[in-house]
Amino acid sequence: MAEITWTEYQHRIKEESPVVLIPVGALEQHGPHLPMGTDHLIPTAISRLVAEEVAAIVAPPFNYGYKSQPRMGGGNHFCGTTSLDGHTLSIMLRDVIKEFARHGVRRIAVMDGHYENMMFLIEGIDLALRELRYEGIHDLKILRIEYWDFTSNETLTKVFPDGFPGYALEHAAVMETSMSLYLHPHLVRLEKLPDDPPADFPPYDVYPLNPAWTPASGVLSPAHGASADKGKNLIDEYVQRIATALKDEFPGI
Amino acid sequence: MAEITWTEYQHRIKEESPVVLIPVGALEQHGPHLPMGTDHLIPTAISRLVAEEVAAIVAPPFNYGYKSQPRMGGGNHFCGTTSLDGHTLSIMLRDVIKEFARHGVRRIAVMDGHYENMMFLIEGIDLALRELRYEGIHDLKILRIEYWDFTSNETLTKVFPDGFPGYALEHAAVMETSMSLYLHPHLVRLEKLPDDPPADFPPYDVYPLNPAWTPASGVLSPAHGASADKGKNLIDEYVQRIATALKDEFPGI
Amino acid sequence: MAEITWTEYQHRIKEESPVVLIPVGALEQHGPHLPMGTDHLIPTAISRLVAEEVAAIVAPPFNYGYKSQPRMGGGNHFCGTTSLDGHTLSIMLRDVIKEFARHGVRRIAVMDGHYENMMFLIEGIDLALRELRYEGIHDLKILRIEYWDFTSNETLTKVFPDGFPGYALEHAAVMETSMSLYLHPHLVRLEKLPDDPPADFPPYDVYPLNPAWTPASGVLSPAHGASADKGKNLIDEYVQRIATALKDEFPGI
Amino acid sequence: MAEITWTEYQHRIKEESPVVLIPVGALEQHGPHLPMGTDHLIPTAISRLVAEEVAAIVAPPFNYGYKSQPRMGGGNHFCGTTSLDGHTLSIMLRDVIKEFARHGVRRIAVMDGHYENMMFLIEGIDLALRELRYEGIHDLKILRIEYWDFTSNETLTKVFPDGFPGYALEHAAVMETSMSLYLHPHLVRLEKLPDDPPADFPPYDVYPLNPAWTPASGVLSPAHGASADKGKNLIDEYVQRIATALKDEFPGI
Amino acid sequence: MAEITWTEYQHRIKEESPVVLIPVGALEQHGPHLPMGTDHLIPTAISRLVAEEVAAIVAPPFNYGYKSQPRMGGGNHFCGTTSLDGHTLSIMLRDVIKEFARHGVRRIAVMDGHYENMMFLIEGIDLALRELRYEGIHDLKILRIEYWDFTSNETLTKVFPDGFPGYALEHAAVMETSMSLYLHPHLVRLEKLPDDPPADFPPYDVYPLNPAWTPASGVLSPAHGASADKGKNLIDEYVQRIATALKDEFPGI
């Protein structure tokens, strides 16, 4: 959307009723081998590929997300991790959705790349829909997507031939590293891949965060075994299955 | 910053005490010939070039800005223009600055590309510095830059051989079009350049906006005469003079 | 805490440095067979039992929680479900934690009984700790507990002899019904147990909610097989393991 | 409401159009003889008794209230007193009222037990009604009740045979102690009744609070003379007169 | 303060440590005979007279206050009554107090002329003191004054020879009319004095407001018997007693 003119945009909104995809990520440590923008770079890339499949429009990404949590992304104490308050993220999404609705957009998909964002995006969507009802707009439909929920068991088996350790530890690990190798290999420092064993968290959180719980590298489980091929597998599946979901929910695109 | 790892970032913050540049823009109609992201694309490009001069780090840009005003950017009624509430923008900047301070950053420059953002960025900076004082951090120094304030009279004369119509009407006009031709010519639709005469506003604002005040194209004064050469002139001057200002204010970079 | 006098409370805070447990729940449909207060009744009951083990103090429960989500609790469209905005919940917890800190409390555990609350409680804790730092208080330690994370595999096997369908569908289902039968059987209408098959959600969310996704009863998977005995098993395990965790994190209690 | 199922609740809302009573209180020191929950325990008890008279539904109580003031409740400096910011309380009530309206409730009574809450509850009601107007809901009617305003002069004479010292000093004094002796005698420590003389405040407030203004016990006037009988007198009158007021304002219940 | 220069102000703050008086009022119907600014005109006038007694500085008044309530000021449904949300009023006072503290002021008195403001001013004061603590400022002392609390029984007897009907109905009635006749007789329309009988409210509130509860004139009890002489009596007493209170609390002024 940032690269087209408003007249082109307006024409497409009026003529095609396209889906607008909003990639939301974070600026967060991803180990010594992945770029800090990983959580917005990946959903932005997926959004662009999906957009090609279903003639969608990709909004400029949300580059900052909610505070990293130890059991999800290592914790917000790392240098470099740059996070918003929850309310800030929610009202930012609220504002943007309301503007798209003003333009005439009635089909939106929020594409999240950072697990900690989830509830604040839900809240932002709810606040936007509430205020749009006040304006008399009732026909905006929004999908909220976390791309990893589209991983099939077949693909998991391919990516983790020795067994999937679970999404909980998939931070800067095999999946994100593989996708990064496929999407932007020049930003991956494979030689820096740490050898930390998987993190082992107790079944509760402690605040202030205890830095000792997270491996010093920030990586929750070893990324050895990552490859561009696996990344391609994942990305291809996400793009294809998300495109299908969009077609199901938004007939005619 | 999004493209480096946290360990590289941490190393630079500790060793070099670099400036972190935060490009802030908007998603806003820029006539039928310029991309809607113009206001974040240009300050992001300038930030990257400045960063090369002074070994700064560029933070991910703020892609959305404050509501477009008729006498500044044509007005917020245009399709495509996607704006935040003022408070949203302020607290977003507040949050990000506070995080950079937590990392150990003590030198920040906010690089604005959208005039309407000005006061809300000032407020965001003030709120961040206030809360950082509460944390006991008193030595963070922040520059707030609107790049066009660095245009010299010599350059103005070169760019506008027939006389400068004033910044007030410089929206999607000669300066922004020239810089876009220089920085990302593939995004410029020169064939769509409108022929509207310059906008003529009364000395006050009316709300709700009166769309008739703004030319239908959204362009406040004709962009004829724009060229990549002029754009290079402007960009070169901004980069060189902003780099000098940074060196003045942040000795040792 | 509501049932003791301030002088008793003050004495205990000074002499024993006890843990203060804050039960947080919701007012939410739990099928035609469980009371709407289930999500605060259960963590309040667990908190009281844990308090007996570790001489903790139980704060008055938070009776209202965040908006029910289809894939977590059936969705917020049900009659009876009564939810707070996310920001409201966060700042309510922030305010209460700050007050406890003013009293001299330095050990808190937030005991959540409603999954949707998670991120907003995290934010409330973070906001409280931030403001307490501003006051110069750095030694408050807070545990955040979702009691179901303390279920052992052995217990899961006992409770689900035919295999555990996963936490995702455990809303008003076997676990909550069993615990309710054990804790407050007079509030359970076993004869109203619905026969809906398990809910089958796509891997994304749609807003506004599609009521057709959730079984009309509000129950995400069948609760047949629930029993007070299973409830006792679960509660006993939670109490014992949470008490152990508190002892580990707060030595000397 | 917390103890019934959503299907029972829905049925009653549809068939009976009942009043929903929202008890609001505080967690606040009430001298060395009354429990800290006094301000929510009493209005919750009154609400339940009123509900029996007029077939109302009692919502889960608000257990935390606004900051205690010296001339109203002794002051917020006491250990144990746990208060919310005013805005927090207002928006919490706003959120809950809006949800009840969504359920189809059109008759609400807010039953306050803590004087300091008054204006923030008024604001919460006003904010809720405003947003409900935005949703097109105009027929919700809300009563705001402070139960002590229903004390008749006859009862005052019975309770204070030596003359009523005025509501200003009625904190943890004869009225609240009597009602507690009637409603939950096991929570009253009569042997701890302090002998402080009545508080004597100047006609203004000072901030930060001057703890010396309030008796060290937190009791504003002596509670000697309190009895369960007097408590029954008060409660009976409140229940009967509030039930009458509800019948007057909500015909047909 | 608005009429002196900053250098004069700075000199006085440094040399005299004077009290800064903040008059807070409302823009609210006051019957057909009193100006709508009555609630800020009177406390501003009292503040100026007090300032002469104790060499205080009067800050510019807060001209808008919280929403009028039926049992306090007739209700907010009247045309002309112009009110702020409670949170707006609180944070406005918070901001102003913090600025005075930054100037070096350590003695403030908030002079309220509108009963509905009370709790929101308390909150504003509390928020300011909290944030000032974060800045390390602990020695700011604030008095909160409602001038009518300084009425002696002797004066009440003089003003109401037939007996005082109570503060509850004193809106646009004898006391405010008398003070207005004394302070600004040209703004009083005595010929418009309404003959409504005193308002008779039930012991609870109803929302949305029932306009029938309040006399159509907006006057809660008859103002007959008001006179400039009585107004002088009241004002003289307020000025003298408030000056004394200030001297008691702020030694050396």
Next chain:
Amino acid sequence: MAEITWTEYQHRIKEESPVVLIPVGALEQHGPHLPMGTDHLIPTAISRLVAEEVAAIVAPPFNYGYKSQPRMGGGNHFCGTTSLDGHTLSIMLRDVIKEFARHGVRRIAVMDGHYENMMFLIEGIDLALRELRYEGIHDLKILRIEYWDFTSNETLTKVFPDGFPGYALEHAAVMETSMSLYLHPHLVRLEKLPDDPPADFPPYDVYPLNPAWTPASGVLSPAHGASADKGKNLIDEYVQRIATALKDEFPGI
């Protein structure tokens, strides 16, 4: 508005559909020779004079404004300058406009006297209009006026016979001093007029403010040459041209 009764006000709103003028200013240092209220005193005076021309109603002024900026008003570090957070100012204006709309007012002009307020007033207007749309009110029209934008070139030439240094340095300088000499000469200390040379700012801002950038007097350019005659010239022109603009935009007044 503060000096008339609500019945007079209501009558005028109904019969005349008058414009309501809202003067907005600041409490800000204006050099050693001008009163700190200059920024609200001048627009209030202009508003009163305009009101006589077009039978408008003047609302009570906003006496406090947004934080002073070095390049606009000298900076917020001066003693005496008393500013609001941006959000506070915005929501205060929002609240007041919404109330006027409730009264039936459909014509408003916001008369700003403090440049730093601009964007926050725009936001307040936008928030008010948005919420009024939610109430179904679509016909409120608001002008936003900065009076200095009505200065003609002829008048500039008269006031600055040696050439106009530009609005950027016009703080407490020739224009404001002249108008003050004309409007309220008793508040001007001409003998204190400082001799500082004009301020010379770099083309960017630095935060925290660098006090050395601003002349110690707080005056951005010399006010020598100011006179009551020049002030009359300016005021007369503002009143006449603003009245004309109001008549153009609000036919029939």
